[in-house]
Every structure is written in C-alpha cells, then in structure tokens.
Amino acid sequence: MRDIGRTRQREVFTGGMRGERPRVPFEPTALESAAERALTAEAFAYLAGGAGTESTLRRNRAAFDDWSLIPRMLNDVAERDLSVELFGRTLPAPLLLAPIGVLELAHRDADIAVGRSAAKLGLPFIFSNQASVEMERVAEAMGEAPRWFQLYWSKSNELVESFVARAERAGCEAIVVTLDTTMLGWRTRDLDLAYLPFLRGKGIAQYLSDPVFRRLASSPPAAPDPGGVTLTALRNVLELARTHPRGFKALRSGEALAGVRTFIDIYSRPNLTWADLPFLRARTKLPILLKGILHAEDARRAVEEGMDGVIVSNHGGRQVDGATSALEALPRVVDAVQDEIPVLMDSGIRTGSDVLKALALGARAVLVGRPYAYGLAIAGEEGATEVLRNLLADLDLTAGLCGLGALRDLDRSILSQR
Numbered sequence: 544m545r546d547i548g549r550t551r552q553r554e555v556f557t558g559g560m561r562g563e564r565p566r567v568p569f570e571p572t573a574l575e576s577a578a579e580r581a582l583t584a585e586a587f588a589y590l591a592g593g594a595g596t597e598s599t600l601r602r603n604r605a606a607f608d609d610w611s612l613i614p615r616m617l618n619d620v621a622e623r624d625l626s627v628e629l630f631g632r633t634l635p636a637p638l639l640l641a642p643i644g645v646l647e648l649a650h651r652d653a654d655i656a657v658g659r660s661a662a663k664l665g666l667p668f669i670f671s672n673q674a675s676v677e678m679e680r681v682a683e684a685m686g687e688a689p690r691w692f693q694l695y696w697s698k699s700n701e702l703v704e705s706f707v708a709r710a711e712r713a714g715c716e717a718i719v720v721t722l723d724t725t726m727l728g729w730r731t732r733d734l735d736l737a738y739l740p741f742l743r744g745k746g747i748a749q750y751l752s753d754p755v756f757r758r759l760a761s762s763p764p765a766a767p768d769p770g771g772v773t774l775t776a777l778r779n780v781l782e783l784a785r786t787h788p789r790g791f792k793a794l795r796s797g798e799a800l801a802g803v804r805t806f807i808d809i810y811s812r813p814n815l816t817w818a819d820l821p822f823l824r825a826r827t828k829l830p831i832l833l834k835g836i837l838h839a840e841d842a843r844r845a846v847e848e849g850m851d852g853v854i855v856s857n858h859g860g861r862q863v864d865g866a867t868s869a870l871e872a873l874p875r876v877v878d879a880v881q882d883e884i885p886v887l888m889d890s891g892i893r894t895g896s897d898v899l900k901a902l903a904l905g906a907r908a909v910l911v912g913r914p915y916a917y918g919l920a921i922a923g924e925e926g927a928t929e930v931l932r933n934l935l936a937d938l939d940l941t942a943g944l945c946g947l948g949a950l951r952d953l954d955r956s957i958l959s960q961r
C-alpha cells in the first residue's frame with residue numbers, strides 16, 4: 544500500500560510508453576459504461592439499477608458535491624499512512640468490499656475472483672448472504688485474508704444460527720446484518736426486463752450449501768420453524784436444486800417457479816424488530832454491525848442494544864426511492880453514536896475524494912460496492928483488482944495533496960459545505 548498512488552501512475556504511464564492501455568477505465572461513469580458493454584442487458588440492469596426514478600441513486604453521488612475539501616499546504620506528505628484500526632485489526636486502508644449478491648451475473652468466477660482480489664490487497668471482503676459461491680469456498684480461496692459475513696435474517700432462526708456458525712468457522716471476523724431489505728425495493732429496470740436472478744436459481748448458494756436449510760427442506764411439512772413459518776418454500780427450492788442441478792436453467796414448470804417465488808418471500812423477515820437482536824447477540828462473540836442505518840435515532844438504539852457498529856447505507860439507492868443519501872445521513876448518525884462504536888458508510892463511494900469526505904464526516908471506513916463488480920464484469924479477477932488499486936491510488940494521492948500524512952488525522956475542519 545506504500546506509495547500506491549505514484550506506483551500506480553508509474554505503471555500506467557510507463558505501460559503507455561510500451562503501447563499498453565489499461566483495460567479498466569478510471570473515470571467512474573466510464574467504468575460503468577464499460578461494464579454495460581461487457582454485460583447482458585439483464586445483468587447490467589440488476590447491477591446498476593436503483594429503486595423507482597433512481598433519485599436516491601443520483602443523490603448518493605450528488606451529495607458528495609455538497610462538500611468541498613480544503614487542501615492544506617506545507618505539511619510533509621512524503622509518507623502517507625492510509626491505515627485504520629477496526630475491531631482490533633489494522634486495515635491497510637479504510638476500505639472494505641461491500642456485500643454484493645449474485646456476482647455470477649458479472650463474471651463466472653464471481654465471489655472467488657473478488658475474494659482473491661480483496662485478499663491480494665488485504666481489504667476485508669464482506670460475503671453476501673445472496674452470494675453465488677458458498678462462503679466456505681470463497682474463504683478457502685482467500686487464505687488468511689480478512690472477511691466478514693453479511694446476513695439477511697430469514698424467517699428461520701435456525702437457519703440464521705447456522706449461517707452465523709458457518710461464518711465463524713469460515714474465519715469471518717464480523718457479522719453485518721442488513722436491515723433495509725425486508726422486501727425487495729421497487730426496482731424499475733428489473734421490472735421493465737421482468738428479470739430477477741433469484742428466480743433463475745442464481746444467488747442462493749449460501750442456502751443450498753446449508754445443512755439446516757437442507758434438513759428443514761426435507762422434513763415433514765407440519766414442522767413449524769422457530770420463525771413461525773412453514774418450510775414448504777425451503778422444501779420446494781431444495782427440490783429444484785435436486786431436479787435442476789445446473790442452477791435451475793431448465794426451469795419451466797409453474798410449480799417450480801412458485802417454489803422459487805416462495806423462496807424470495809422467506810429470505811428475509813419483514814416483521815423483524817429490535818427485540819430479535821438479542822437472539823443473534825447471544826449466538827456470536829463476533830462484532831455485529833447493523834447495515835442500512837440512516838436515522839440518528841436508529842443509530843442511537845443500535846448502541847443501546849449492544850451492537851458493535853453501524854453502516855450508514857441506503858443499499859446503493861436500490862430500496863427506497865427518495866431516501867436520503869448516505870452521505871447526508873452520516874454526520875447525524877456520527878453525532879448520535881458519539882464515538883461509542885465505529886460508523887461505516889457506503890452508497891456512492893467512487894473516488895479517493897469521496898472516501899476522504901466520508902472519513903472527514905466521521906466514518907471510520909467505507910464500503911465500495913458497484914465499482915468492483917464493474918471491474919469484475921470487464922476483466923474478471925484482474926478487473927476487480929484494478930478497480931480497487933485505482934481507488935487506493937487515488938485516495939493516496941488525494942490525501943497527500945490535501946496535506947494529510949495520516950488518514951487518522953482527518954476531521955471536519957478539512958471540509959466546507961456548499
């Protein structure tokens with residue numbers, strides 16, 4: 544990570560002298576366009592799209608323009624330290640890879656490729672509950688590199704318990720509970736194309752590989768689950784997995800379709816409340832972070848309920864159209880939490896300057912989402928790695944040019960509000 548900014552510039556410009564051009568565009572909208580060219584219309588819609596008119600998706604970006612950095616001069620910035628402390632681990636930079644489901648839409652190497660990219664750079668990869676590859680295989684591909692697990696709280700508490708136990712065994716260092724997706728948002732691009740990957744059996748590898756899921760799915764229908772829901776849906780999906788081992792590609796019958804639809808209904812629990820959190824707290828010693836927090840009062844409640852961190856996020860504008868941007872919500876959440884637990888943030892992070900602004904507003908670290916998936920779409924593992932290295936290089940240079948020797952020194956005094 545040392546001097547990564549100038550190292551990356553040198554690589555690119557000397558490569559240019561040999562006639563080489565980078566495969567992955569540097570500018571964020573050009574990156575998105577290159578991914579669009581590499582993908583089917585359905586895959587690109589799923590990755591890029593937001594809810595409704597996509598006003599929150601746009602606002603996530605525009606909010607960064609509401610703040611300006613005020614660079615400081617004549618500080619010695621020959622050495623820049625990007626590292627931050629998080630849950631007792633020193634991260635090489637304040638960046639984690641956001642959980643993104645169904646990465647097989649971007650590239651066949653999916654989570655394995657991204658896990659290797661993250662491991663190479665020492666950045667934690669947050670495994671999605673809707674991953675294309677089960678967590679054990681991705682963990683194996685990552686060696687000792689840091690990873691976390693993101694949980695969607697399904698209607699079966701026993702399944703929740705099993706996912707968390709598996710995550711612990713797979714070496715995950717934190718559990719992220721995503722709260723903002725109790726139902727899928729009104730995603731207009733996906734609706735226009737009438738395309739939802741889960742219906743094709745994509746993005747459900749964590750379930751199909753789970754022993755509790757498998758047992759529940761094959762037990763007699765009468766047995767109610769601790770979550771209070773019959774398990775017909777689970778059974779149907781398992782049956783689909785058995786009859787359509789190549790990922791339900793041949794899915795045709797109405798009965799099978801109904802099974803997967805029901806799966807969509809059970810994958811999260813819309814009646815989840817604060818009262819459910821002690822169940823999880825009692826079952827893991829790992830830090831628990833709540834993802835999707837936007838309101839200061841929810842952030843405060845998270846502290847009071849013994850949570851270890853919050854992630855300010857609107858799911859990349861995919862859930863509530865018209866919701867506040869994550870960056871706007873961040874300072875209020877930071878003030879409410881009063882440094883008692885770390886505040887992380889995602890939704891709209893594209894450049895080094897974005898990272899600095901989020902950190903200056905009080906985020907301990909940020910999650911990068913769509914950009915790495917776009918890199919993956921363009922050039923597989925190398926593409927994802929290139930996107931992440933470019934972001935780190937940009938962060939390193941921009942921090943130095945702002946007069947920052949260490950990111951730990953950042954505070955709001957480097958910002959002015961427009």
Ligand code: FNR
Pocket residue numbers: 589590591603641642643644645671672673674693721834856857858859860889890891892911912913914
């Ligand atoms: C996501 N996100 C997400 N979040 C989560 O907790 N579990 C998941 O499985 C997914 N899946 C997912 C798929 C796709 C295609 C996208 C784009 C996003 C949300 C993700 O973790 C993060 O909050 C957003 O990606 C942040 O927005 P940007 O920066 O990518 O625009």
